[in-house]
Amino acid sequence: METLLLSDSEEQLEIAAKLIQDGEIVGIPTETVYGLGADASNEEAVRSVFAAKGRPADNPLIVHLAYFSDAEKYTRHIPKLAYRLAGHFCPGPLTIVLPKNDRIPMVTSGGLDTVGIRVPSHPVMHRIIELSGCPIAAPSANASGYPSTTTAKHVISDMDGKIAAVVDGGQSEYGVESTVIAIEDEDTVRILRPGCVTREMLLKHCGNVIIDPAILHDLAEGQKAASPGMKYKHYSPKADIIMVESSLEDFTDYVGKKGGDEVFSLIFDGDEKDFPYRHMTYGGDSLSQAHLLFQRLRELDDIGAKKVYVRAPQADGVGLAVYNRLIRAAGFEVIRI
Numbered sequence: 508m509e510t511l512l513l514s515d516s517e518e519q520l521e522i523a524a525k526l527i528q529d530g531e532i533v534g535i536p537t538e539t540v541y542g543l544g545a546d547a548s549n550e551e552a553v554r555s556v557f558a559a560k561g562r563p564a565d566n567p568l569i570v571h572l573a574y575f576s577d578a579e580k581y582t583r584h585i586p587k588l589a590y591r592l593a594g595h596f597c598p599g600p601l602t603i604v605l606p607k608n609d610r611i612p613m614v615t616s617g618g619l620d621t622v623g624i625r626v627p628s629h630p631v632m633h634r635i636i637e638l639s640g641c642p643i644a645a646p647s648a649n650a651s652g653y654p655s656t657t658t659a660k661h662v663i664s665d666m667d668g669k670i671a672a673v674v675d676g677g678q679s680e681y682g683v684e685s686t687v688i689a690i691e692d693e694d695t696v697r698i699l700r701p702g703c704v705t706r707e708m709l710l711k712h713c714g715n716v717i718i719d720p721a722i723l724h725d726l727a728e729g730q731k732a733a734s735p736g737m738k739y740k741h742y743s744p745k746a747d748i749i750m751v752e753s754s755l756e757d758f759t760d761y762v763g764k765k766g767g768d769e770v771f772s773l774i775f776d777g778d779e780k781d782f783p784y785r786h787m788t789y790g791g792d793s794l795s796q797a798h799l800l801f802q803r804l805r806e807l808d809d810i811g812a813k814k815v816y817v818r819a820p821q822a823d824g825v826g827l828a829v830y831n832r833l834i835r836a837a838g839f840e841v842i843r844i
């Protein structure tokens with residue numbers, strides 16, 4: 508199959524929407540990362556999304572809608588707290604897990620009786636949902652296990668020949684996937700996956716926010732994941748990633764003793780003036796780290812890095828999302844000095 512590269516003009520978005528209506532897969536830009544969009548109610552189309560990514564069948568897809576009120580068509584019940592949070596954060600990078608109805612097939616929800624609903628703010632994604640008239644299931648547009656994609660070029664690199672088209676909508680603004688939450692009771696949510704809607708932001712609109720333990724820790728053998736994606740190796744480039752929690756001085760000493768031809772470091776903006784070894788930088792504050800992280804992991808593979816020491820980000824606010832992706836990319840290998 509030849510993968511078409513489409514622009515974000517209205518005529519090209521009509522082509523993308525038609526392909527989705529016809530059961531094809533289209534790479535689409537969102538404000539978080541690029542997605543592999545397919546009609547969420549079409550079992551065949553959804554199966555081909557799992558096949559294109561090589562994604563395990565029990566890892567559910569998020570369903571993207573043009574407006575939060577459309578969630579009533581695909582769910583059995585929407586708690587008041589979900590409406591309240593949607594009022595503040597939709598459209599935007601928040602996914603709310605709700606009890607699904609039969610219009611969302613079990614293949615889409617990975618066998619669960621719930622569905623993650625998101626209302627993207629990216630105007631191109633919004634327009635494609637409107638033009639297609641479909642609920643759009645869209646996992647991140649990367650080969651399963653590999654870093655997510657934040658440009659159309661990354662999508663082509665992972666998916667060329669496997670999907671019908673990619674729409675180029677520029678670089679993703681946030682750069683990490685949405686915050687996924689479950690509603691626990693009338694005033695409590697649980698964060699299943701951290702993103703750019705942070706615990707602190709959610710706490711302004713509800714009494715309690717629980718951080719699921721799987722966000723920062725490896726699951727024990729046999730432990731059940733509240734968020735199935737958390738149990739898989741994830742976000743990993745080919746290079747071996749090692750996270751180092753230390754001061755810049757200790758980091759520099761540590762890396763200096765390691766050496767080797769294909770060893771690189773991923774450090775913060777501003778660190779480079781005191782850092783004499785091969786490196787890339789990935790931003791100074793948490794938002795820019797989120798924006799750059801996956802791009803840098805891909806670039807490190809492109810330049811042939813085999814081992815990468817990464818300065819561990821701050822693990823609060825948006826930094827929790829960055830920390831969560833990195834600790835998985837590192838297979839939980841963390842050095843604390």
Ligand code: AMP
Pocket residue numbers: 566567568569604605616619621622623645646647684685687699700733734735736737
């Ligand atoms: P991705 O499609 O790559 O952005 O990953 C979506 C992630 O959202 C999955 O790996 C799950 O961890 C989470 N998720 C999606 N739907 C649900 C659900 N119904 N219940 C719990 N977690 C979900």
Ligand code: MG
Pocket residue numbers: 646647655
């Ligand atoms: Mg993903």
